Amino acid sequence: xxxxxxxxxxxxxxxxxxxxxxxxxxxxxxxxxxxxxxxxxxxxxxxxxxxxxxxxxxxxxxxxxxxxxxxxxxxxxxxxxxxxxxxxxxxxxxxxxxxxxxxxxxxxxxxxxxxxxxxxxxxxxxxxxxxxxxxxxxxxxxxxxxxxxxxxxxxxxxxxxxxxxxxxxxxxxxxxxxxxxxxxxxxxxxxxxxxxxxxxxxxxxxxxxxxxxxxxxxxxxxxxxxxxxxxxxxxxxxxxxxxxxxxxxxxxxxxxxxxxxxxxxxxxxxxxxxxxxxxxxxxxxxxxxxxxxxxxxxxxxxxxxxxxxxxxxxxxxxxxxxxxxxxxxxx
Amino acid sequence: xxxxxxxxxxxxxxxxxxxxxxxxxxxxxxxxxxxxxxxxxxxxxxxxxxxxxxxxxxxxxxxxxxxxxxxxxxxxxxxxxxxxxxxxxxxxxxxxxxxxxxxxxxxxxxxxxxxxxxxxxxxxxxxxxxxxxxxxxxxxxxxxxxxxxxxxxxxxxxxxxxxxxxxxxxxxxxxxxxxxxxxxxxxxxxxxxxxxxxxxxxxxxxxxxxxxxxxxxxxxxxxxxxxxxxxxxxxxxxxxxxxxxxxxxxxxxxxxxxxxxxxxxxxxxxxxxxxxxxxxxxxxxxxxxxxxxxxxxxxxxxxxxxxxxxxxxxxxxxxxxxxxxxxxxxx
Numbered sequence: 001x002x003x004x005x006x007x008x009x010x011x012x013x014x015x016x017x018x019x020x021x022x023x024x025x026x027x028x029x030x031x032x033x034x035x036x037x038x039x040x041x042x043x044x045x046x047x048x049x050x051x052x053x054x055x056x057x058x059x060x061x062x063x064x065x066x067x068x069x070x071x072x073x074x075x076x077x078x079x080x081x082x083x084x085x086x087x088x089x090x091x092x093x094x095x096x097x098x099x100x101x102x103x104x105x106x107x108x109x110x111x112x113x114x115x116x117x118x119x120x121x122x123x124x125x126x127x128x129x130x131x132x133x134x135x136x137x138x139x140x141x142x143x144x145x146x147x148x149x150x151x152x153x154x155x156x157x158x159x160x161x162x163x164x165x166x167x168x169x170x171x172x173x174x175x176x177x178x179x180x181x182x183x184x185x186x187x188x189x190x191x192x193x194x195x196x197x198x199x200x201x202x203x204x205x206x207x208x209x210x211x212x213x214x215x216x217x218x219x220x221x222x223x224x225x226x227x228x229x230x231x232x233x234x235x236x237x238x239x240x241x242x243x244x245x246x247x248x249x250x251x252x253x254x255x256x257x258x259x260x261x262x263x264x265x266x267x268x269x270x271x272x273x274x275x276x277x278x279x280x281x282x283x284x285x286x287x288x289x290x291x292x293x294x295x296x297x298x299x300x301x302x303x304x305x306x307x308x309x310x311x312x313x314x315x316x317x318x319x320x321x322x323x324x325x326x327x328x329x330x331x
Numbered sequence: 332x333x334x335x336x337x338x339x340x341x342x343x344x345x346x347x348x349x350x351x352x353x354x355x356x357x358x359x360x361x362x363x364x365x366x367x368x369x370x371x372x373x374x375x376x377x378x379x380x381x382x383x384x385x386x387x388x389x390x391x392x393x394x395x396x397x398x399x400x401x402x403x404x405x406x407x408x409x410x411x412x413x414x415x416x417x418x419x420x421x422x423x424x425x426x427x428x429x430x431x432x433x434x435x436x437x438x439x440x441x442x443x444x445x446x447x448x449x450x451x452x453x454x455x456x457x458x459x460x461x462x463x464x465x466x467x468x469x470x471x472x473x474x475x476x477x478x479x480x481x482x483x484x485x486x487x488x489x490x491x492x493x494x495x496x497x498x499x500x501x502x503x504x505x506x507x508x509x510x511x512x513x514x515x516x517x518x519x520x521x522x523x524x525x526x527x528x529x530x531x532x533x534x535x536x537x538x539x540x541x542x543x544x545x546x547x548x549x550x551x552x553x554x555x556x557x558x559x560x561x562x563x564x565x566x567x568x569x570x571x572x573x574x575x576x577x578x579x580x581x582x583x584x585x586x587x588x589x590x591x592x593x594x595x596x597x598x599x600x601x602x603x604x605x606x607x608x609x610x611x612x613x614x615x616x617x618x619x620x621x622x623x624x625x626x627x628x629x630x631x632x633x634x635x636x637x638x639x640x641x642x643x644x645x646x647x648x649x650x651x652x653x654x655x656x657x658x659x660x661x662x
Contacts, residue, residue: 044525045496160613188386189552191613193596215525218555218598245600259530261559263582263597269537270530270559276495 004075005032006209007056007177012069014051014060014233016280023280025051025064027233030307033177038203038210040220040241042256043230044277049213052230053179055079056211057096058086073177092122095170095208097199099182101162105154111138111165112150115172122173137168141198160191167199174206181213196223217260221245229253232278232288239313249310250317251293287317295319334413335374336514336546337398341407344368344393348618365617367393369570370407372644375563377513380540380547382561382578384554384593386614390570391550395518398548399434400425411514430460433507437519439499443491449502450487453477456509476505480535497528504535514546521556533560554597558582566590569617569625572644575651586652588630588662624655632656 014026026048033039041049054060056071058078071079078089090096098104106114115134119125125133131150138146141164154162163183170178183199184192200223203210212224220227221241228238229252237250248254258271275292278284284291290300299318310320318324349355349362368390375381383391396402398409400416409416411428433456436442443452453473454463463469474484480501491499500520507515520536521529537560539545551557557564558578565575566589574587585591612629615621624642627633636655644653656662 044527158613188614189554189596190386190592193598196598216598217526218600221600222598256527259527260600261530261533261553261555262600263555263558267559269534272530272534273527274531276497276528 006035006037006074007031007033007211008070008072009052009056010070010072012052012055012071013067014048014055014064015067017063017065020281024283025233025280026055029069029233029235031228031235031238033209033211035176036204036207036209037226038200038212038224040224040227041211041213041230042215042217042220042227044215044256046232046277046280047230048233049215049230050181053096053181053211053213056177057090057094057179059090059096088122091118091175092173093175093177095173095175095178097163097166097170097178097180097183099185101159101166101186102154104166105162105169107154110151110153111157115150115165115169118169118172133172134168137172138165140171140202141165141168142194143168159187160195163187163191163195164198167195167202171202171206171208174208176208178203178208178210179213180210182215183212184219185214185216192219199223217245217257229256232283233280234288235307235316236289237310237313237315237317238307243312247311247313249313249315249320250289251295251319252289253315255292255294333377336377336412337375337548338410339374339394339398339407340372340410342368342371342394342397342404342409343406344390344397344402345405363618366570366620367617368397371567371570371572372407373565373572373575375514375546375548377546378540378544379562380549380560381563381565382549382551382557383565383567384551384557385567386552388569388614388617389567391552391567392518393570394567395434395516395548395550399432399516400429401434426460430510431512432514432516433510433512434516434518435500435503435507435520438523439496439503440491440523442503443499445491447490448487449473449477449489449491452491452502453487453506453509456506460510462510472509473505476509477502479508479539480505481531495528496524497531500524500528500532501535504532504539508539508543511543513544514548516548516550518550519552520549522551522553529556536560554593566593569615569620571625571653572651573626573653575644577650580650586647586650586657587626587654588632588656589626592629624653630656632662634661 009029009031012026012029016023016025029052041052043049055066066079070077112134116130119130119133135146135150138150143149143161143164184195196219224241227241227244229236231252237244237253244253248257255273273292278288286302287300287305290296297318305316305318307314307316308320344367346365346367348365350360354360371394385391397404416428450473453476454469457463457469457472463472473487477484477486482501521532549560561578564578564581565572568589574590585594621628623638623640627637642653642655644651647657
């Protein structure tokens with residue numbers, strides 16, 4: 001990538017202070033998103049996917065806090081902004097889409113009121129023009145009879161239609177970045193495909209970059225340019241989607257890909273990763289994946305690997321560290 | 332060929348969703364019924380797995396509950412090993428039947444009593460059916476069951492909150508296996524789990540099927556999972572079966588337009604660039620289903636006959652399918 005990144009996350013650490021000590025939920029996350037790029041964040045429950053998204057839109061709630069690191073939007077730090085300034089960025093420059101479309105819409109206001117409020121907060125337009133824009137947005141997201149439906153309440157829409165409204169809301173102020181946290185998880189498969197292609201098309205038209213947080217590898221494969229695999233609050237592997245899926249380097253990515261039932265091949269048993277992800281208060285020493293890893297070495301139990309270049313991707317694993325690579329080449 | 336273990340004939344369940352009596356009288360509202368399951372027939376051979384797939388609200392879970400007797404059918408009957416499971420029978424026979432069929436539920440956080448120890452959870456069916464009378468044999472039996480599902484015998488003293496989601500689902504499986512049933516009804520057993528954990532649970536279920544000759548009814552909305560576990564697949568739409576076929580047949584040559592649509596909607600993880608037909612529309616309101624074939628408003632092959640006459644499930648080239656267009660050779 002030659003252009004400067006739209007969003008940069010540098011050494012992000014998020015901690016939760018609890019009575020029994022401080023839990024480290026995100027540990028040294030480094031990411032960047034180029035303008036117009038779709039970056040997927042994938043991982044199992046508790047890996048820190050949603051928290052990464054929440055940190056970027058400045059919605060980490062106490063007792064959670066950003067302990068160190070920087071988040072830069074177009075080169076400017078946004079992680080230390082006062083509440084009101086962050087509020088102006090949120091919605092205007094960063095749009096957000098959440099998992100459950102029913103809870104992200106206010107049930108007491110019509111769709112139109114919610115859309116025009118967002119538009120008028122962020123763009124210098126009058127009420128009539130805001131309404132026109134709102135109708136246009138609803139039409140763009142594929143809602144039939146937008147002129148009538150704009151005056152309806154969220155409960156009058158189905159799940160898929162509500163998610164379209166949420167997408168319209170997120171795009172209302174033409175943001176440069178959309179953080180979409182599991183946007184299709186609550187929807188049926190046939191609707192899921194519609195929403196994903198809609199999100200992809202609209203972001204392309206507006207030139208918005210997307211950070212797509214999901215646990216569904218299929219959605220990632222179809223949508224994203226690059227993907228970051230998270231494990232226990234750290235990036236395990238990051239790289240172009242095709243390389244991560246077809247040629248993963250980190251043993252966790254290999255296991256994760258093997259455990260997904262495939263539509264094309266017949267396997268009697270699925271590859272399984274024994275055990276489960278460690279709890280935040282019991283993250284093992286060294287590489288967090290070492291107790292479950294089939295290729296574990298002594299070093300993995302002692303030292304934590306950083307991200308190393310591994311062909312087209314970057315993986316946090318001693319197997320692909322430069323020293324091990326040299327040994328392999330020599331042998 | 333031996334007689335099938337489970338035989339379901341013209342099963343139907345109607346729920347009364349009318350407004351309260353006073354509202355009906357004052358506001359002149361009619362009584363309203365939802366036909367959750369409407370004339371479903373299928374058989375399951377001993378030792379095989381039938382999977383039911385469909386989107387939310389299509390009646391898959393209702394079928395599961397009807398089979399194990401959690402709901403009483405409005406019409407039709409379920410025969411288990413040649414014996415009717417009708418509530419009109421004598422209680423002793425029914426009790427003996429219930430020992431032979433058990434159910435696994437979707438949410439392992441909701442289906443286990445949080446105030447019971449694993450010993451009580453898994454031991455309850457043993458005690459209830461008089462399979463273990465003294466504490467010592469109960470403890471031993473529960474320990475054996477836990478070992479079979481990959482937990483430790485010492486786990487009997489723990490409470491559900493001490494286990495992860497995947498481990499809890501194993502406890503559910505151990506509980507279902509306690510009475511040594513021949514038939515297990517699994518209602519979305521892995522939907523609440525992460526993929527790597529889902530692989531563990533699916534592998535255990537397959538191993539148990541092989542070692543104990545279990546018969547499964549497997550309910551899921553995830554076609555990739557269904558493809559992995561099933562021998563036969565039934566596709567449901569708005570309370571009716573639209574296609575029943577062997578797994579290989581269904582996935583290689585889907586007949587019904589709805590089945591084709593569902594298969595097309597799966598995100599393609601291999602990124603083979605397979606052409607996908609965009610899915611149109613949403614599932615209609617089950618309170619007011621379309622006339623004729625319920626799928627016709629979304630179907631690209633629908634004609635006048637489809638909107639007026641409901642197609643029956645009939646055999647076409649060895650596959651049961653309910654579609655006029657297929658029967659007439661239009662598609």
